[in-house]
Structure formats: structure tokens, C-alpha cells
Amino acid sequence: MPCFDWGCTMKTYRTHYSKDVSAEEYNTVITVSGWVEDIRNLGSIAFVILRDRKGTSQITVFSKKTPELFKKLIDLPRESVISVQGVCKENSKVRNGYEIIPEELSVLSVAQTPLPLGVVDKVESELETRLDNRFIDLRKPDVQAIFTIRDNVIHAAHEYLRAQGFIEVHTPKIVASSSEGGTDVFRLKYFEKEAFLAQSPQLYKQSLMATGLDRVYEIAWYFRAEEHNTRRHLNESTAVDIEMAYIQSEEDVMHILEHLVHAMWRSAGECKAELETLGRSVAVPKVPFVRISYDEVITKLKGRGSGIIWGQDLGSEDEKLLGEIMKDAGTDFYFITRYPLASKPFYTMPEGGDHSRGFDLECKGIELASGSQRIHNVDLLTERMKACNLDPAAFETYLKAFRYGMPPHGGFGFGIERFLMELLDIGNVRECILFPRDRTRLSP
RNA sequence: GCCCCGGUAGUGUAGUGGCCUAUCAUGAAGCCCUGUCGAGGCUUCGACUUGGGUUCAAAUCCCAGCCGGGGCGCCA
Numbered sequence: 001m002p003c004f005d006w007g008c009t010m011k012t013y014r015t016h017y018s019k020d021v022s023a024e025e026y027n028t029v030i031t032v033s034g035w036v037e038d039i040r041n042l043g044s045i046a047f048v049i050l051r052d053r054k055g056t057s058q059i060t061v062f063s064k065k066t067p068e069l070f071k072k073l074i075d076l077p078r079e080s081v082i083s084v085q086g087v088c089k090e091n092s093k094v095r096n097g098y099e100i101i102p103e104e105l106s107v108l109s110v111a112q113t114p115l116p117l118g119v120v121d122k123v124e125s126e127l128e129t130r131l132d133n134r135f136i137d138l139r140k141p142d143v144q145a146i147f148t149i150r151d152n153v154i155h156a157a158h159e160y161l162r163a164q165g166f167i168e169v170h171t172p173k174i175v176a177s178s179s180e181g182g183t184d185v186f187r188l189k190y191f192e193k194e195a196f197l198a199q200s201p202q203l204y205k206q207s208l209m210a211t212g213l214d215r216v217y218e219i220a221w222y223f224r225a226e227e228h229n230t231r232r233h234l235n236e237s238t239a240v241d242i243e244m245a246y247i248q249s250e251e252d253v254m255h256i257l258e259h260l261v262h263a264m265w266r267s268a269g270e271c272k273a274e275l276e277t278l279g280r281s282v283a284v285p286k287v288p289f290v291r292i293s294y295d296e297v298i299t300k301l302k303g304r305g306s307g308i309i310w311g312q313d314l315g316s317e318d319e320k321l322l323g324e325i326m327k328d329a330g331t332d333f334y335f336i337t338r339y340p341l342a343s344k345p346f347y348t349m350p351e352g353g354d355h356s357r358g359f360d361l362e363c364k365g366i367e368l369a370s371g372s373q374r375i376h377n378v379d380l381l382t383e384r385m386k387a388c389n390l391d392p393a394a395f396e397t398y399l400k401a402f403r404y405g406m407p408p409h410g411g412f413g414f415g416i417e418r419f420l421m422e423l424l425d426i427g428n429v430r431e432c433i434l435f436p437r438d439r440t441r442l443s444p
Numbered sequence: 445g446c447c448c449c450g451g452u453a454g455u456g457u458a459g460u461g462g463c464c465u466a467u468c469a470u471g472a473a474g475c476c477c478u479g480u481c482g483a484g485g486c487u488u489c490g491a492c493u494u495g496g497g498u499u500c501a502a503a504u505c506c507c508a509g510c511c512g513g514g515g516c517g518c519c520a
Contacts, residue, residue, distance in 0.1 A: 038482095040479095040480045040481070040483055041477090042477060042483080043476070044477080044478050045477095045478040045479060045480080047479075047480050047483090049480095056481095058480090058481080060480090062478080063478090064478090077472090091479090093479060093480085094479090094480090094481075095481065099479095113454085113472055113473085114454040114455085114471055114472050114490095115454070115455085115472095116455080117454085117455070118454085118470075118471070121456090121471070122469075123457085123469070123470050123471085125455055125456070126455090126512095126513090127513090129454095129455070129456090183518075200520090222520090224518095224519075226518065227445075228516095228517085228518075229512095230515070230516085231513095231515095232519090232520085233518090233520085237520065239520065315517080316517090317516095366520090367519075367520065370519090370520075413520070415519090415520030416520085418520050419520090429520095440511085440512070
């Protein structure tokens with residue numbers, strides 16, 4: 001099958017991707033383009049492996065029949081970009097069943113040597129080296145597969161949320177109010193004023209609940225100036241954020257979240273070729289996910305010897321232990337509900353005395369998302385701000401949205417890189433984003 | 445913010461005071477080879493993070509810097 005319908009007869013660099021050649025094309029002239037992955041020169045016959053987006057094809061060239069083409073091809077440095085037109089011949093000796101006998105060759109770009117990073121070398125490079133040369137690193141099929149899957153799951157998120165009546169919004173990333181709590185923010189100069197990079201769309205998406213849009217989602221970047229150096233933190237990351245109005249309780253929000261995760265997980269499962277490249281399989285989780293209250297969590301953890309006391313946040317060890325407990329109970333995914341009010345942000349709806357309507361979604365001991373029913377009463381909201389040592393005056397533009405009619409609402413934030421890390425069992429979150437920003441990395 | 449660890453050719457490594465003119469692989473350059481597919485064979489090239497110090501002698505030990513990794517805290 002030809003790769004694109006160009007709608008005209010113009011000469012093109014590519015009539016087929018390597019994977020799209022089938023018996024139909026045998027003994028016809030095709031054009032392929034891509035990177036020279038390898039050249040195996042046997043003297044008077046040479047095999048050039050050409051890599052494109054979908055795989056590789058073999059170009060077989062003979063020194064006696066086509067001496068000029070032979071010389072031109074075998075002298076190319078690896079990773080040069082070429083376009084080859086030639087006859088596609090069936091050949092069972094070749095892995096994908098065919099080879100191309102070239103008639104015309106255009107050298108589109110000659111690669112410098114040596115490469116800073118081998119694409120198909122027999123030695124693995126360190127993540128540091130790979131990220132420094134990400135454009136080459138991304139030529140590796142397994143690295144590329146992560147981003148194809150990423151594209152698929154994000155697409156699935158859009159589809160699911162739209163089907164549920166959510167509309168996509170884009171809120172400012174340069175913001176005036178300082179921290180909504182929880183994390184350090186990047187400061188920047190905004191003409192004569194001080195501004196910050198958004199740590200989340202929280203305040204804006206809540207404000208939108210006062211508009212009648214009712215259900216909004218945003219898939220965007222956010223920025224956190226934490227000086228951590230771990231394999232699961234980024235200073236610039238992406239998230240799926242939603243906010244929905246007229247909810248009865250946080251249960252409505254959790255319902256959307258679990259179905260969203262389910263839809264994304266399922267769409268990843270459909271990326272068969274990429275999963276095979278990565279050597280992974282994904283087991284689509286069953287919905288609904290298990291709900292376990294914070295109080296039950298504490299009881300269970302204590303029962304397994306943890307020294308945690310009520311009111312504390314779960315540390316890494318406790319989260320891991322809980323992951324094991326839940327796995328023994330037959331589930332990787334679980335909501336921790338009814339968190340202590342004190343450990344959740346100011347906008348979280350209180351429940352009873354010390355509890356809240358805040359929840360986290362965890363997967364195997366890693367926090368994937370957190371959300372809650374929010375406070376929609378402005379007096380309570382102001383009171384909670386003060387209790388969290390925040391100055392209501394600094395949040396006046398946010399509070400204003402609550403004074404003129406604000407329905408009950410809730411939402412969540414869901415980290416995309418963390419999700420991919422869990423989904424594909426990747427050891428370092430930096431692998432899940434094209435150009436990671438971490439404690440020390442600002443380029444590329 | 446606290447704590448731990450590391451830095452050797454383009455890439456990845458061996459080397460814990462003298463046997464280092466630094467190992468091996470991969471790579472690059474060149475030659476041989478008509479069916480390779482981790483091709484094979486031969487030749488060549490290429491490195492001790494920086495600055496001090498200890499010592500007869502430092503890749504190796506000490507101090508400082510630079511660069512990096514990871515754990516905790518916090519979080520997505």
C-alpha cells in the first residue's frame with residue numbers, strides 16, 4: 001500500500017514506508033527515504049539498511065551491475081539521509097521478504113562521524129548521553145514507541161472527556177498569584193511586575209465553574225521549582241486536569257477519573273507494534289477501582305508494622321507497602337479517600353471534623369492523580385485559606401469568582417509522565433517526555 | 445532542604461599506589477570478501493573532569509571546585 005495519497009502525480013521522496021510494502025509492490029518501482037542505519041559491504045554486493053518511521057528496508061546493490069551507485073552508497077556515513085528509487089523484488093532471504101534494487105539515489109544529507117550516540121550500536125548509552133543527543137536517541141524504535149503510545153493515550157483522553165461533555169480549555173501559564181500551596185514556583189519578571197509560572201491550572205479551572213461551562217479539561221504543562229533529583233520528578237511536566245460542576249460528591253469526580261484511566265490504558269493496549277517493540281504488555285484494569293479510606297489505610301499499614309500515625313501523609317515506604325497490600329488483595333489501582341483535611345490544599349471540601357473530600361489515585365504504590373470536591377462557599381474558602389496560612393487578599397481575583405454564584409464542583413489533576421511510567425514500566429520519568437526539564441537540565 | 449554515590453577514547457567499560465606507553469567491546473578511518481541481516485577477517489585511530497596537595501612514584505590516596513546520578517522530604 002502506498003503511504004500517502006498525494007492526489008497528484010508529482011515525484012515524491014517516498015511512495016512507501018518500509019512496513020507498507022507487500023506482494024502487490026513486487027516487481028514494481030517504489031521510492032523509499034530514510035536514514036542509513038547500516039551498510040554491510042561484502043565486496044561486490046552490499047546491503048544498505050534504510051530506516052524510516054515504520055521500520056527498515058534493505059537496499060541491495062551490486063558493484064558490477066551498478067558501479068556508480070555501489071560506490072556512492074557504501075561510502076555514506078551511517079545515519080545519512082537518502083532517497084532511493086528502485087525495483088522492489090521479493091526475496092525470502094530478507095527479513096521483511098523484499099529488497100530494493102536501486103536505480104536512482106539522492107543523498108539528502110550526509111551525517112558527520114563519529115555519531116555522538118549509536119542508534120543500533122551494541123553498547124547502550126547512559127540516559128545523560130541520550131538526552132544530550134535526544135534527536136538521535138529518538139531514532140531508536142523503542143524510544144519512539146514511548147511517544148507513539150503517549151500520543152495515543154492523550155488522544156484517548158481527549159475522546160473520552162469530550163464524550164462526557166467536557167470542553168477543552170487553555171488557561172494562562174504566566175500567573176500573578178503566588179503559590180496555592182504545596183510546591184515552590186518559578187518566579188519571573190513580567191515587565192514591572194513579578195509573575196510566576198503556573199504550578200497547575202487549579203485556580204483558573206475552578207473559576208470556570210462559575211461560568212456555566214460546567215465541565216472543562218485542560219491538557220497542558222505545568223512548572224514546579226522543587227529542587228528534587230529523583231527518577232520520578234520533573235520541573236516541567238504535563239497533566240490532564242478536569243473540573244466539573246453540579247457534583248453530588250467527590251465520587252462523581254472519581255468516576256470520571258477511573259473511566260479516563262481505563263480509556264487511556266485500553267488505548268495503549270491497542271498499540272500492539274509499539275508494545276512489542278518495548279517488550280511490554282498492558283493489562284487493562286477493571287473499573288470501578290477499589291476505594292479505601294485514609295483511615296482504613298492507616299489501620300492496614302499499622303497491621304503490617306508501619307509506624308505511621310493518623311494525620312501523616314504517606315511516605316514513599318508506606319505508599320510502597322500499601323501497593324503490596326493492595327496487590328495481595330488483587331488490585332493495582334485504588335483510590336485513597338477521605339484524606340485528613342490538614343494534608344490537602346485549602347480548596348478541598350471538609351468532611352466531618354478532621355477529614356476531607358480529597359482523594360488520591362494510586363497505582364502500585366505511586367500517586368497518579370489527586371482530586372477532590374472543592375469548597376464552593378466563599379466564607380468557608382476564606383476561612384480555610386487562613387487556616388493554611390495563606391492571605392485571602394492575595395487571592396482576591398480567585399475568590400471573586402465564588403461571590404456571584406458558584407455551583408458545587410470538583411476535579412482532579414493527573415500527571416501524564418507518571419502515568420506512562422507506570423503504564424510501560426519505565427524506570428525513569430525523563431524517558432516519558434521528549435525534552436525533560438529537571439534540576440540541572442535546561443537544554444536541549 | 446537533608447543525606448549518599450559517581451566522573452577513564454565518539455559510546456559503554458576494566459583498572460584501588462609501581463606490572464598503565466591504561467583493558468575489552470563498540471565506533472571511526474582503510475583494505476579483503478557475491479547473500480549479509482549483532483555479517484566476517486586484517487590494519488590503524490582514539491580517553492584518565494579541573495586545580496591544588498601527599499609520595500621516590502597518582503587514573504588510583506587527601507582537599508577544593510566543576511559536572512552528573514540517586515534516596516528522603518514534598519509532590520504528579
